[in-house]
Amino acid sequence: MARTDERFREAYNALLDYCETLAPGDQLPAELALAAHLDVSRTVVRTALERMQAKGLVRWQGREKTLLRLPLQDDRLHVQMEQLSTEELERVFLDWVLRFDVPPGTALNVTEMARKFGVPPHSLQEFLASLSRFGLVRRRPRGGWELVGFTRDYAIELSDFRMVLELNAVSHLVALPTDHQIWQQLAALEAEHLALAAEIDTRFHDFSVLDERFHTTIGSVVRNRFVAEFQKVITLVFHYHYQWDKKDERERNLAAIGEHLRIIEALTDRNEDGALAAVRDHLRTSKQTLLSSLRSHALA
Structure with a gap:
């Protein structure tokens, strides 16, 4: 798989991750804002939006980009990534928490963290879910995760x-x-x-x-x-x-x-x-x- 194609697939999946934080009927941000959020060009964003429109995920009319439904697993594109083991992912996560003094209550942006740690977002989701049973993280009401503390x-x-x-x-x-x-x-x-x-x-x-x-x-x-x-x-x-x-x-x-x-x-x-x-x-x-x-x- 060419690197340019792989980069598009990563950006497309990241855009789906962002859409999971919204509700059907919500408006997506402007292309420039999406490009900054995904750290890609506006051309990549437009290509991703075109694919999402073809899949029935969004209705794109001029500047209005309306989310029609939440993404499904089948909507995602396969990305070849070198998988970190659970132990390695735990290490980089803990090191990030320590080095940047992340306080309780911090929202955990799965898309950004997955890019930072070099893992697929779904792997990071599973990892955070494993921590949630200890009361270390929790799901936020409108989607996503939050770092919590202890009584x-x-x-x-x-x-x-x-x-x-x-x-x-x-x-x-x-x-x-x-x-x-x-x-x-x-x-x-x-x-x-x-x-x-x-x-x-x-x-x-x-x-x-x-x-x-x-x-x-x-x-x-x-x-x-x-x-x-x-x-x-x-x-x-x-x-x-x-x-x-x-x-x-x-x-x-x-x-x-x-x-x-x-x-x-x-x-x-x-x-x-x-x-x-x-x-x-x-x-x-x-x-x-x-x-x-x-x-x-x-x-x-």
Whole structure:
């Protein structure tokens, strides 16, 4: 498929996505506005509108472009795209939330996000639907998605359950044999924490990724499908903390690095009591930071 044809197909499908936010009888914007929204030329927009008119999707008379019906799956054009795995899509989504400090209540434009992440809009729709069961996103009344946050009770329950899981993982970890791969992984994590601490002024944003890897590594010694599923909520709330006030992020992340290093030292010494105490202290700090920074907003 030629790139120009592929670009048209992407733009046409994106225009259908936009039409899904409207109701039959609504007017589409001017061609220039549609071209800017889709990031294509007016020629591409006209070609797309002609196809939509032939399909009975719109009535196009002069400057008036009336939506006659909502698009169906059969109206879409096939686009050859390199598919991201669910894990890769989750990574780019979380990184976007972190880097751009996306607050709760933000409308998620599926068309723009699909283009940004390089995935088909329907794949992004399915991904957002998977997050909605955790109360992380929700559908908007007139279509589309919205990023939502958490109530205080939700955060408390989540923190308490996280404590149970991680303390259990620590007890499993310290009993592992000396030739288990976890010990090399902990040594590598220790080196990465020390390197990040030395460059904290310019790299404090990078802690979220390291924080996720640290806790995921510890939790990986427990094979449990429910823990793996719960990790999605842990990642969004604690590691990417999209709803936190960022004004003291550097200081908070530097302190957390010190707490991680204390845990690693106790684990390496096979000091179960010391490791459990260090984990309790760290997770209590994390819980209090979350609660003190939580913004007031409704949970779907």
